[in-house]
Amino acid sequence: MGAMDGIRNIVILTGAGISAESGLRTFRAEDGLWEDHRVEDVATPQAFRRDPQLVQRFYDARRAGVRAARPNPAHAALARLDRAWPPGERGELLIVTQNIDDLHERAGAARVLHMHGEALSAWCTACDARHGWTDTLLDSPPCPACSARSLRPDIVWFGEMPYGMDRIFAALARADMFVSIGTSGAVYPAAGFVQQAKSHGARTLELNLERSQGSAWFDESRLGPASELVPEWVAEMIGG
Numbered sequence: 023m024g025a026m027d028g029i030r031n032i033v034i035l036t037g038a039g040i041s042a043e044s045g046l047r048t049f050r051a052e053d054g055l056w057e058d059h060r061v062e063d064v065a066t067p068q069a070f071r072r073d074p075q076l077v078q079r080f081y082d083a084r085r086a087g088v089r090a091a092r093p094n095p096a097h098a099a100l101a102r103l104d105r106a107w108p109p110g111e112r113g114e115l116l117i118v119t120q121n122i123d124d125l126h127e128r129a130g131a132a133r134v135l136h137m138h139g140e141a142l143s144a145w146c147t148a149c150d151a152r153h154g155w156t157d158t159l160l161d162s163p164p165c166p167a168c169s170a171r172s173l174r175p176d177i178v179w180f181g182e183m184p185y186g187m188d189r190i191f192a193a194l195a196r197a198d199m200f201v202s203i204g205t206s207g208a209v210y211p212a213a214g215f216v217q218q219a220k221s222h223g224a225r226t227l228e229l230n231l232e233r234s235q236g237s238a239w240f241d242e243s244r245l246g247p248a249s250e251l252v253p254e255w256v257a258e259m260i261g262g
Protein backbone atom coordinates (compact mmCIF):
# COMPACT_ATOMS: atom_id res chain seq x y z
CA MET A 23 0.00 0.00 0.00
CA GLY A 24 1.48 3.30 -1.03
CA ALA A 25 1.09 6.54 0.87
CA MET A 26 -2.36 7.12 2.32
CA ASP A 27 -2.64 10.55 0.74
CA GLY A 28 -5.83 11.24 -1.20
CA ILE A 29 -7.85 9.16 1.24
CA ARG A 30 -10.86 11.08 2.54
CA ASN A 31 -13.80 8.75 3.10
CA ILE A 32 -13.14 5.50 4.96
CA VAL A 33 -15.43 2.54 5.64
CA ILE A 34 -14.18 -0.03 8.15
CA LEU A 35 -15.93 -3.41 8.54
CA THR A 36 -15.18 -5.33 11.74
CA GLY A 37 -16.04 -8.90 12.71
CA ALA A 38 -15.61 -11.19 15.70
CA GLY A 39 -11.83 -11.34 15.19
CA ILE A 40 -11.34 -7.76 16.42
CA SER A 41 -12.88 -8.74 19.77
CA ALA A 42 -11.11 -12.12 20.05
CA GLU A 43 -8.23 -10.61 22.05
CA SER A 44 -10.80 -9.13 24.42
CA GLY A 45 -11.77 -12.69 25.27
CA LEU A 46 -15.00 -12.86 23.23
CA ARG A 47 -15.36 -16.05 21.20
CA THR A 48 -15.49 -15.94 17.43
CA PHE A 49 -17.91 -18.12 15.49
CA ARG A 50 -15.91 -20.32 13.17
CA ALA A 51 -12.70 -21.12 15.00
CA GLU A 52 -12.20 -24.60 16.45
CA ASP A 53 -13.35 -23.28 19.84
CA GLY A 54 -15.95 -21.05 18.16
CA LEU A 55 -19.52 -20.41 19.19
CA TRP A 56 -20.84 -22.50 16.33
CA GLU A 57 -18.99 -25.52 17.76
CA ASP A 58 -21.28 -25.54 20.82
CA HIS A 59 -24.50 -24.38 19.20
CA ARG A 60 -26.06 -24.92 15.80
CA VAL A 61 -26.93 -21.64 14.09
CA GLU A 62 -30.36 -23.06 13.35
CA ASP A 63 -30.96 -23.61 17.08
CA VAL A 64 -29.97 -20.20 18.42
CA ALA A 65 -29.61 -17.58 15.67
CA THR A 66 -32.76 -17.72 13.52
CA PRO A 67 -36.32 -16.42 14.08
CA GLN A 68 -37.53 -20.03 13.74
CA ALA A 69 -35.24 -21.08 16.59
CA PHE A 70 -36.69 -18.32 18.77
CA ARG A 71 -40.23 -19.40 18.01
CA ARG A 72 -39.36 -23.05 18.62
CA ASP A 73 -37.39 -22.68 21.86
CA PRO A 74 -37.29 -19.09 23.13
CA GLN A 75 -35.67 -20.05 26.43
CA LEU A 76 -32.73 -21.73 24.69
CA VAL A 77 -32.19 -18.64 22.54
CA GLN A 78 -32.61 -16.27 25.50
CA ARG A 79 -30.05 -18.29 27.48
CA PHE A 80 -27.61 -18.12 24.55
CA TYR A 81 -27.91 -14.32 24.38
CA ASP A 82 -27.94 -13.90 28.16
CA ALA A 83 -24.52 -15.58 28.12
CA ARG A 84 -23.30 -13.37 25.24
CA ARG A 85 -24.59 -10.24 27.06
CA ALA A 86 -22.75 -11.23 30.26
CA GLY A 87 -19.58 -11.93 28.24
CA VAL A 88 -19.76 -8.51 26.60
CA ARG A 89 -20.10 -6.80 29.98
CA ALA A 90 -17.06 -8.67 31.34
CA ALA A 91 -14.89 -7.90 28.28
CA ARG A 92 -12.65 -4.87 27.82
CA PRO A 93 -11.66 -3.08 24.60
CA ASN A 94 -8.25 -4.18 23.25
CA PRO A 95 -5.56 -2.11 21.40
CA ALA A 96 -7.37 -2.65 18.08
CA HIS A 97 -10.58 -1.04 19.35
CA ALA A 98 -8.51 1.77 20.91
CA ALA A 99 -6.66 2.40 17.64
CA LEU A 100 -9.92 2.71 15.67
CA ALA A 101 -11.22 5.17 18.27
CA ARG A 102 -8.01 7.20 17.82
CA LEU A 103 -8.59 7.22 14.08
CA ASP A 104 -12.23 8.24 14.56
CA ARG A 105 -11.14 11.22 16.69
CA ALA A 106 -8.31 12.16 14.29
CA TRP A 107 -10.58 12.08 11.22
CA PRO A 108 -13.11 14.88 11.73
CA PRO A 109 -15.67 15.11 8.89
CA GLY A 110 -14.87 18.74 8.07
CA GLU A 111 -11.09 18.45 7.89
CA ARG A 112 -10.25 14.86 6.93
CA GLY A 113 -13.39 13.23 5.58
CA GLU A 114 -16.05 10.70 6.45
CA LEU A 115 -15.42 7.61 8.56
CA LEU A 116 -17.84 4.79 9.40
CA ILE A 117 -17.13 1.68 11.46
CA VAL A 118 -19.66 -0.93 10.32
CA THR A 119 -19.48 -3.73 12.85
CA GLN A 120 -20.97 -7.20 12.60
CA ASN A 121 -20.27 -7.58 16.31
CA ILE A 122 -22.94 -7.32 18.95
CA ASP A 123 -20.49 -6.12 21.63
CA ASP A 124 -20.03 -2.44 22.58
CA LEU A 125 -16.23 -2.49 22.65
CA HIS A 126 -15.86 0.05 19.83
CA GLU A 127 -17.97 2.51 21.80
CA ARG A 128 -16.27 1.77 25.10
CA ALA A 129 -12.91 2.42 23.42
CA GLY A 130 -14.26 5.86 22.41
CA ALA A 131 -15.32 5.42 18.79
CA ALA A 132 -18.36 7.52 17.86
CA ARG A 133 -19.22 6.68 14.26
CA VAL A 134 -20.23 3.04 14.76
CA LEU A 135 -23.08 1.13 13.07
CA HIS A 136 -24.12 -2.27 14.43
CA MET A 137 -25.47 -3.98 11.31
CA HIS A 138 -26.28 -7.19 13.21
CA GLY A 139 -27.71 -5.59 16.33
CA GLU A 140 -26.41 -5.30 19.88
CA ALA A 141 -26.21 -7.68 22.83
CA LEU A 142 -26.98 -4.82 25.24
CA SER A 143 -30.28 -3.95 23.58
CA ALA A 144 -33.75 -5.53 23.86
CA TRP A 145 -36.43 -5.22 21.21
CA CYS A 146 -40.13 -5.32 22.01
CA THR A 147 -41.96 -7.29 19.35
CA ALA A 148 -45.26 -5.81 20.56
CA CYS A 149 -44.52 -2.07 20.31
CA ASP A 150 -41.20 -2.14 18.37
CA ALA A 151 -39.41 -0.08 21.06
CA ARG A 152 -35.74 -0.83 21.77
CA HIS A 153 -34.24 -0.52 25.24
CA GLY A 154 -30.69 -0.69 26.62
CA TRP A 155 -30.57 -4.04 28.43
CA THR A 156 -27.81 -5.48 30.59
CA ASP A 157 -29.53 -8.32 32.47
CA THR A 158 -31.40 -11.46 31.62
CA LEU A 159 -34.39 -11.71 29.30
CA LEU A 160 -35.06 -15.28 30.43
CA ASP A 161 -37.90 -14.31 32.77
CA SER A 162 -39.80 -12.45 30.05
CA PRO A 163 -39.66 -9.03 31.77
CA PRO A 164 -42.26 -6.44 30.76
CA CYS A 165 -41.35 -3.93 28.04
CA PRO A 166 -40.59 -0.59 29.78
CA ALA A 167 -42.67 1.17 27.12
CA CYS A 168 -45.77 -0.99 26.70
CA SER A 169 -45.51 -3.58 29.52
CA ALA A 170 -46.00 -6.49 27.10
CA ARG A 171 -43.82 -9.50 27.92
CA SER A 172 -42.50 -9.52 24.34
CA LEU A 173 -38.84 -8.57 24.57
CA ARG A 174 -36.35 -10.41 22.32
CA PRO A 175 -32.61 -9.93 21.83
CA ASP A 176 -32.04 -6.95 19.50
CA ILE A 177 -29.95 -9.14 17.20
CA VAL A 178 -30.20 -9.66 13.42
CA TRP A 179 -30.61 -13.42 13.00
CA PHE A 180 -30.04 -15.41 9.82
CA GLY A 181 -32.81 -14.64 7.34
CA GLU A 182 -33.45 -11.20 8.89
CA MET A 183 -32.55 -7.89 7.23
CA PRO A 184 -29.39 -6.31 8.69
CA TYR A 185 -29.69 -2.80 10.14
CA GLY A 186 -28.51 0.34 8.35
CA MET A 187 -28.11 -1.08 4.87
CA ASP A 188 -29.03 2.17 3.10
CA ARG A 189 -26.48 4.10 5.16
CA ILE A 190 -23.86 1.39 4.55
CA PHE A 191 -24.37 1.28 0.79
CA ALA A 192 -24.22 5.09 0.61
CA ALA A 193 -20.94 5.08 2.56
CA LEU A 194 -19.47 2.33 0.35
CA ALA A 195 -20.38 4.32 -2.77
CA ARG A 196 -18.38 7.31 -1.46
CA ALA A 197 -15.49 5.36 0.08
CA ASP A 198 -11.89 6.01 -0.96
CA MET A 199 -10.76 3.21 1.34
CA PHE A 200 -12.42 0.04 2.67
CA VAL A 201 -10.73 -1.85 5.48
CA SER A 202 -11.97 -5.25 6.71
CA ILE A 203 -10.79 -6.34 10.17
CA GLY A 204 -11.29 -9.74 11.85
CA THR A 205 -13.96 -11.31 9.70
CA SER A 206 -14.07 -14.58 7.80
CA GLY A 207 -16.14 -13.16 4.95
CA ALA A 208 -18.62 -16.01 5.37
CA VAL A 209 -21.88 -14.12 5.84
CA TYR A 210 -23.73 -11.84 3.44
CA PRO A 211 -24.43 -9.03 2.82
CA ALA A 212 -21.34 -7.99 4.87
CA ALA A 213 -19.09 -10.34 2.88
CA GLY A 214 -20.03 -8.50 -0.32
CA PHE A 215 -19.09 -5.00 0.90
CA VAL A 216 -15.50 -5.26 -0.38
CA GLN A 217 -16.78 -5.87 -3.91
CA GLN A 218 -19.12 -2.89 -3.64
CA ALA A 219 -16.34 -0.60 -2.42
CA LYS A 220 -13.97 -1.84 -5.10
CA SER A 221 -16.55 -1.25 -7.83
CA HIS A 222 -16.64 2.40 -6.73
CA GLY A 223 -12.86 2.69 -6.95
CA ALA A 224 -11.93 2.33 -3.26
CA ARG A 225 -8.61 0.97 -2.08
CA THR A 226 -9.25 -2.24 -0.15
CA LEU A 227 -7.20 -3.58 2.77
CA GLU A 228 -7.79 -6.70 4.89
CA LEU A 229 -6.37 -7.08 8.40
CA ASN A 230 -7.02 -10.62 9.64
CA LEU A 231 -5.41 -13.51 11.48
CA GLU A 232 -5.66 -15.68 8.38
CA ARG A 233 -6.80 -15.35 4.78
CA SER A 234 -10.58 -14.95 4.61
CA GLN A 235 -13.07 -16.14 2.02
CA GLY A 236 -12.91 -12.72 0.40
CA SER A 237 -9.14 -12.19 0.45
CA ALA A 238 -8.85 -12.26 -3.34
CA TRP A 239 -10.94 -9.07 -3.52
CA PHE A 240 -8.50 -7.01 -1.46
CA ASP A 241 -5.64 -4.94 -2.89
CA GLU A 242 -3.68 -5.95 0.19
CA SER A 243 -4.09 -8.53 2.99
CA ARG A 244 -2.03 -8.21 6.16
CA LEU A 245 -2.12 -11.35 8.31
CA GLY A 246 -1.71 -11.24 12.08
CA PRO A 247 -3.52 -10.31 15.30
CA ALA A 248 -5.71 -7.20 15.16
CA SER A 249 -4.08 -5.85 18.33
CA GLU A 250 -0.87 -5.42 16.30
CA LEU A 251 -2.09 -4.79 12.75
CA VAL A 252 -4.74 -2.17 13.55
CA PRO A 253 -2.55 0.22 15.60
CA GLU A 254 0.11 -0.12 12.86
CA TRP A 255 -2.37 0.81 10.12
CA VAL A 256 -3.87 3.68 12.13
CA ALA A 257 -0.37 5.09 12.67
CA GLU A 258 0.12 5.05 8.91
CA MET A 259 -3.17 6.90 8.45
CA ILE A 260 -2.68 9.64 11.03
CA GLY A 261 1.11 9.72 11.07
CA GLY A 262 2.43 8.26 14.32
Ligand code: BV8
Nearest residue numbers: 037038039048049050120180181204205206209210231248
Ligand atom coordinates in the same frame (compact mmCIF):
# COMPACT_ATOMS: atom_id res chain seq x y z
C1 BV8 B 1 -29.95 -11.58 5.03
C2 BV8 B 1 -25.51 -11.86 14.87
C3 BV8 B 1 -31.67 -11.23 3.55
C4 BV8 B 1 -25.84 -13.08 15.63
C5 BV8 B 1 -24.93 -12.76 12.72
C6 BV8 B 1 -26.48 -18.50 0.45
C7 BV8 B 1 -25.61 -17.64 -0.19
C8 BV8 B 1 -25.46 -16.32 0.23
C9 BV8 B 1 -26.18 -15.84 1.34
C10 BV8 B 1 -27.03 -16.71 1.97
C11 BV8 B 1 -27.19 -18.02 1.55
N1 BV8 B 1 -28.08 -18.61 2.38
C12 BV8 B 1 -28.49 -17.72 3.31
C13 BV8 B 1 -27.88 -16.55 3.06
C14 BV8 B 1 -28.03 -15.31 3.80
C15 BV8 B 1 -27.26 -15.38 5.12
C16 BV8 B 1 -25.84 -15.83 4.90
O1 BV8 B 1 -25.00 -15.06 4.44
N2 BV8 B 1 -25.59 -17.10 5.26
C17 BV8 B 1 -24.24 -17.61 5.12
C18 BV8 B 1 -23.95 -18.59 6.25
C19 BV8 B 1 -24.12 -18.28 3.75
N3 BV8 B 1 -27.27 -14.04 5.63
C20 BV8 B 1 -28.32 -13.60 6.36
O2 BV8 B 1 -29.25 -14.29 6.68
C21 BV8 B 1 -28.31 -12.10 6.68
N4 BV8 B 1 -29.57 -11.55 6.30
O3 BV8 B 1 -29.29 -12.05 4.14
O4 BV8 B 1 -31.16 -11.06 4.86
C22 BV8 B 1 -32.87 -10.48 3.45
C23 BV8 B 1 -33.07 -9.80 2.28
C24 BV8 B 1 -34.21 -9.12 2.13
C25 BV8 B 1 -35.13 -9.11 3.16
C26 BV8 B 1 -34.93 -9.81 4.32
C27 BV8 B 1 -33.79 -10.51 4.49
C28 BV8 B 1 -28.19 -11.85 8.17
C29 BV8 B 1 -26.91 -12.44 8.69
C30 BV8 B 1 -26.70 -11.97 10.12
C31 BV8 B 1 -26.63 -13.16 11.04
N5 BV8 B 1 -26.18 -12.70 12.34
N6 BV8 B 1 -24.53 -12.25 13.89
C32 BV8 B 1 -24.89 -13.26 16.78
O5 BV8 B 1 -23.87 -12.57 16.87
O6 BV8 B 1 -25.23 -14.14 17.57
S1 BV8 B 1 -23.78 -13.46 11.71
C33 BV8 B 1 -22.27 -13.64 12.48
O7 BV8 B 1 -21.41 -14.42 11.62
C34 BV8 B 1 -21.48 -12.36 12.59
O8 BV8 B 1 -22.28 -11.28 12.94
C35 BV8 B 1 -20.83 -12.16 11.27
O9 BV8 B 1 -21.63 -11.42 10.39
C36 BV8 B 1 -20.80 -13.54 10.71
C37 BV8 B 1 -19.38 -13.93 10.43
O10 BV8 B 1 -18.72 -13.92 11.63
P1 BV8 B 1 -17.29 -13.20 11.76
O11 BV8 B 1 -17.51 -11.94 12.50
O12 BV8 B 1 -16.59 -13.12 10.46
O13 BV8 B 1 -16.59 -14.25 12.71
P2 BV8 B 1 -15.92 -15.62 12.26
O14 BV8 B 1 -15.75 -16.44 13.48
O15 BV8 B 1 -16.65 -16.20 11.09
O16 BV8 B 1 -14.49 -15.15 11.73
C38 BV8 B 1 -13.62 -14.50 12.60
C39 BV8 B 1 -12.40 -14.08 11.78
O17 BV8 B 1 -11.52 -13.35 12.63
C40 BV8 B 1 -11.62 -15.26 11.23
O18 BV8 B 1 -11.30 -15.00 9.88
C41 BV8 B 1 -10.36 -15.30 12.08
O19 BV8 B 1 -9.21 -15.70 11.35
C42 BV8 B 1 -10.21 -13.85 12.48
N7 BV8 B 1 -9.53 -13.66 13.77
C43 BV8 B 1 -9.60 -14.45 14.88
N8 BV8 B 1 -8.83 -13.91 15.86
C44 BV8 B 1 -8.29 -12.76 15.36
C45 BV8 B 1 -8.73 -12.60 14.04
N9 BV8 B 1 -8.35 -11.57 13.27
C46 BV8 B 1 -7.51 -10.66 13.82
N10 BV8 B 1 -7.05 -10.75 15.08
C47 BV8 B 1 -7.41 -11.78 15.87
N11 BV8 B 1 -6.93 -11.85 17.13
